[in-house]
Amino acid sequence: MDFLTELRSRLRTALTSLTDSPDSYVEMLKLSQDGKFGDFQANCAMPLAKQTKKAPRDVATALIEKLDVADLCDPPEIAGPGFINLRLRSDRLAAETAKLTKDDKLGVAEVDSPKTYIVDFSSPNVAKPMHVGHLRSTVIGNALCRILRFLGHRVLSDNHVGDWGTQFGMIIYGYKNFRDDAAYQRDPVSELARLYRLVNQLSDYHELVANLPKQREKLPLSEAALVAARQSAAANPADKDALRLVKKSEQELSDLKGAIASAEKKCQSIDENSALKTLADAHPKIGELARRETAKLHAGDVENKRLWDEFVPKCMLALESMYQRFGITFDMALGESWYNPMLAGIVDELKNQGMAVVSEGATCVFVEGNDAPFIVQKADGAFTYATTDLATIRYRVDTLHADACLYVVDSRQSEHFQLLFATAKKIGYDKTEFRHVSFGTVLGEDRRPYKTRSGDTIGLESLLDEAIQNARKIVDENSSHLSEPERANVSILVGMGAIIYVDLHHNRDSDYVFSWEKMLATTGDTATYIQYAYARVCGILRKGDVDAKQLRSAGHSILLDTPAERALALQLNRFSNALGDVAVDYRPNLLTQYLFETANSFASFYNECPVLNAEPDALRASRLLLCDATARILKQGLNLLGIGVADQM
RNA sequence: GCGCCUGUAGCUCAGCUGGAUAGAGCAACGGAUUUCUAAUCCGUCGGUCGGGGGUUCGAAUCCCUCCAGGCGUACCA
Incomplete structure (x- = not known):
């Protein structure tokens, strides 16, 4: 169960008699930052006291009286200036965890009102091979698609390839x-x-x-x-x-x-x-x-069109092999050329509506507060990507019925998107969420954009190959028990996982420094660590010859008598909430963080709680169920990031 | 000039719709294995959150200002 969401909903009810606008106060209920303050803390009594000019602790007391959580929590406690600390009842946590271990969706409920998302990402130029600069868009976009889809939204991924430009x-x-x-x-x-x-x-x-x-x-x-x-x-x-x-x-x-x-x-x-x-x-x-x-x-022109027709499919095929390595498939790949027939119409409309004016020979839309124009037609008559992007919006909203359009694009293009969205709004597209999901640059150790020593950009293909080669060395050092094909497979998973994870675990806004050493570290907050945790769980289930399906359906209870078990159970119940957090502001790093914490909780549990030798049988069964659920959440979570796992490594 | 972004531990980064003693990982140091994978776990060390003002009961978080760096800024996408 997503306890945070449930508790917030209870708090909302309690708040209705104290305030007319509970929203911001409800948000102040969050995970405790320290276990000694319970599992959750509500910080809303202090600001509420300020509003009503009462003593914060009195407000907290009043709030607790209205707060109906007896079925979920031990009696709430007031601490410090007026914090309300909540601790889940162990019996309830155990019961909800038991439910989760049997749930195919691992406690993740589908959203009440699904939206149609168009996610525009990767978008390489077909003329040029993909390089490291395309990595973030590809990886972030793919993760967002998978996560939004898992939450129950309708998602269309679109590779808006550059196939028509200069x-x-x-x-x-x-x-x-x-x-x-x-x-x-x-x-x-x-x-x-x-x-x-x-x-x-x-x-x-x-x-x-x-x-x-x-x-x-x-x-x-x-x-x-x-x-x-x-x-x-x-x-x-x-x-x-x-x-x-x-x-x-x-x-x-x-x-x-x-x-x-x-x-x-x-x-x-x-x-x-x-x-x-x-x-x-x-x-x-x-x-x-x-x-x-x-x-x-x-x-x-007939000849040039013929060449274009000859080149583009070949280029697309080459791109396809790259996406296969990432396990990415697009729902559509409508490149710039696809919108070509609509461009003249867009400009005509803008002119007719008086929104576009000719300035220094170019047809421009001027958006209030911006000196720079949004050029929809150049002085020489050619259209620009501004025109194409407007046509794209029209298609996505009018034909595909998008509720939200996400553009997973380099932050350097923020001004373009600001103008694009403002223009779209002006011409009537004001009910759709347009969002530039921007991200920073991949830097080299010298803090300059990541390049080879001679200054060339680094091809994505060779980057992936190098990651897998490096991973192979680590696998050879650690996994003498695996066969040759198994090692090769694990190397691919570890190498690809390392690249993808490093990218996603940074806040997408910030630039980050690319470092092989950090990325393929076998310790700490890396994909490998989580993959390894997964393999260790699998090891237990394999060694115990456990039939997972039977285990899940046998109706065992969950017992949470040690701190490690309790912490792990609480963590498993947070999966749904972590995914929801990602969707709020399109931040996959919140999921990497959650998965690392989960793997970490499991590692502590693994260290402190024997599973296969646990007695009595009820405890063994309970621990096996925790293991099974952990494995499924780690696998599913990594899968949502585009990262694979192996049962043994 | 204008605009956007960044500045948090030695290093790489979270945290930024204001909340209790600012968190991870790496590095350093010290422990843990007759028991399911030590690619592990536990602990210690480490920070005037770029500087200075302000708002507040309370600021890394909001406002102002200064400093440092990056990026964008009319016909490339």
Whole structure:
């Protein structure tokens, strides 16, 4: 039973005579932060006392009188300034735990009013191989889908792949000019990726070469500005603004120097490579020409459309193999191209309604409070991802009847989503929950975005391979009792689990530092720890030759006479609540935390309470039931995160 | 310039719709195994929650301000 939710509902009833707005007070009933304060604590008497100008302890006393929890808790106690401490009755906790051990859904009730969620995640660019930057979106989005679905919602996962943008023009241009037919026959996707990188690099080169003189001209100006700022600050040491100006000038100068150095380095790498240099010289307008290929594709050019039709399925197939490794399937993968036919209509509508105006040649929506425009059509007539995203909203709400649309996307795009949602609301989509489920960057040990030493982004494929290889070493050290195929299987589970868990266990808002050492640590708060706990439970059930189905249906009672058993039982009953917490603000880290605590409770129990040798039989049966329920919750919980388990490891 | 985010133990991070002595993991140190997997458990050490003001009976949490860092900011997505 979800005791927290039940107790809150009881508290709500008790509060009705004391306040008209019980909601915020009900929330103040939470898990105790310390076992000596009982299992739950209600902190609402103090603020309520302030409102009514009474003594907090008197309010607490009055509240307790109204609070009907005698069937659930020992008599409530008032402590300190007016905390109400609640401790569950052991008989009730035991009875509810017994019920949970027999429940297929492990005490998780389906939500009263299911919603239709569209979860937009992963969304790689088909032109480029997936890299570490796609990891978080993929992993967080998948976890949210599974959790919301388990709670009883209708969930549609959508891979909104980038298959229509500027990058496609680069591929087409590269294919027409630089392709290696043999390589394309052998491995089309790698060849296309190579062509993309090449065109991108050459086009960058020309842009940098064109801009370098301007930047170099700025250098003396920036230096002079710094000197002037320093002089002014020296003349007025107390002037804070002057000091600030010095810092700012220093920053700007250093940024400028950095930009020039980085540009020079990039140009140099081309200049020194005669083959690349020859190509660069032969294609001086490559950037513009690639953009033109995109425009032709969008305009329906037969040849480009044919190439697009040829490339996209190959790319999608390659992506598919990646998702298979994660065990992810999408309900749909409607890429940008799918919305193409609707874009002109969207812009027309915005114009007709007077919401979009032409500014500096581009068609824009201006949202109050934002200086930057939301550009729905560029000066050259091309549509942008803003247009596509509006069309997507229209489809998701009008056709798919979404109650909520989640976008699991990098936090750097927050401004885009703010404008997108504001615009959607303006055109009438004001009943749907739109939510940018944002997340931070994966950093390297140097606190810069995670890259290889040479500065390339790290491919996801090789990252996963490396994780599994590293896991294999650990498995070999620890599991001499397993056969070769078993070890290989466990290595995959441990390696993949490590990557997924590390990502999910951080608060999604924060950046995190990627570290192999921490991730694959065999101790502490890791996937491995939880997987191991699961395997240990399985070991007990296997060794005892326990028929789980029979065990569950035999009608055994649960006995909770030791602290370890009681703590574990309480923890098992929290599963439902933990999942609910995830759904409130789309935070999977609350589930990783719960699972770690559960595995931890089990480990203590395991240490203190013998199971197979327990006597009498009633105690043995009770402990076996706790083991079985623990295993099921750990397995189900990890499964909701996209992480697998093995019975032995 | 404007906007968003971040700053918590030596390290990596939770906690942030205000509540009791600020929590984990790692690292360090000390214990536990004739008993179901020691990839384990128990304990110790460790923090003026970036600084300063304010609101409050009560602030890591809310407000103001300063400092430090990251990101975004008109035709890439």
